[in-house]
Amino acid sequence: MTLKAALLTGAATLAALPATAEMTVFDYAGFEVPAFHQQYVEQHGDSPDFAFFGDEEEAFQKLSSGFKADVTHICGGSVTKFTESGLLEPWDLSRITNWKNLNKDLTGEQMAGEEEVYFLPIDYGSTGIAYNTEEVPAEDVASLDIFLDPAYQGRVTLPDNVDDAYALAYLATGTTDWTDATDEEFEAASDWLRQAHPNLRTYWTDPAELSQLLASGEVLAAWAWNETLPTMADEGFPIGFQREAEEGSSLWLCGYVNMKDGAGEEDLVYDYVNAMLHESATQPLLDAGYGQSNAVAMQGQGEEALVASGLGQISAPVLAQLPMPGPLRQKQAEAFERIKAGF
DSSP states (O other): OOHHHHHHHHHHHHHHSOOOOOOEEEEOTTTTOGGGGHHHHHHHSSOOEEEEOSSHHHHHHHHHTTOOOSEEEEEGGGHHHHHHTTOEEOOOGGGOTTGGGBOTTTSSHHHHOSSSOOOEEEEEEEEEEEEETTTSOGGGGSSGGGGTOGGGTTSEEEESOHHHHHHHHHHHTTOOOOTTOOHHHHHHHHHHHHHHGGGEEEEEOSHHHHHHHHHHTSOSEEEEETTHHHHHHHTTOOEEEEOOOTTOEEEEEEEEEEETTOSSOHHHHHHHHHHHTSGGGHHHHHHTTOEESBHHHHHTTOHHHHHHTTOSOOSSOEEEOOOOOHHHHHHHHHHHHHHHTTO
């Protein structure tokens, strides 16, 4: 089903069913699309309530200060912090319909914890070099050091996101597993980011801004999420997406955590996450540039569709943005703010 058809189907369902009871999803803007949780709409006649945050540190501070949500969307780098905060309750896996079908690489011990599962993987994607194929020769994106190349001074950009920035810097300095990064590896990555800083046009904050920077010609190459590839290809832009640079590329993973003191109905929480993992959500998520952790449903899409979305198989190192020790992530966050300020 196309996204347009799914939205129309959702509208028809709304007219036929009573409004659902309240349940709040705390999320990034863009994930409220009804096609992503169509099964929930069909069950309850409407989408749940959504509240939005700009980044996960903002989300954490709001939740710690008493903001009430029932389920929150976070990514791998924040799992440890949220789990240790006391804000969460574990998932009842017997109520996760597709748990057995999820990609086992995304539900490993580092994500799930030793016994109880606090993080339910939902969506994932890759981060690589997005570039203008008419202006940037392929050999120039064969290495991540394009972000240090004086020839591209003022024509490259990195995300204003500590996890993505450090994933790049670790890869560029030879580290492919950040879960046990040493002090020396952290310092090497930080030094690399300091070298890249004066070469940048800006730090992009959201995919729309990045698309504008590329489309205008201000930026020729960017460390970018894979969703930039299908989005700009649909617009006719000569976009390339290099995931097989010599040093590799990154894989990010996000999902939902169950808030301990949510005010909504717990049954609705499970209905929502089950809808996000349902096969009816696979194509709409993929159309938007997101992989779905339901491996069985993803396999049904075929390799060609995955490649078109920047999620195909590659032969290069991959740094998975898995949970890391809280003190290390805090060091990275503090160092990144100093680097952006020029220190």
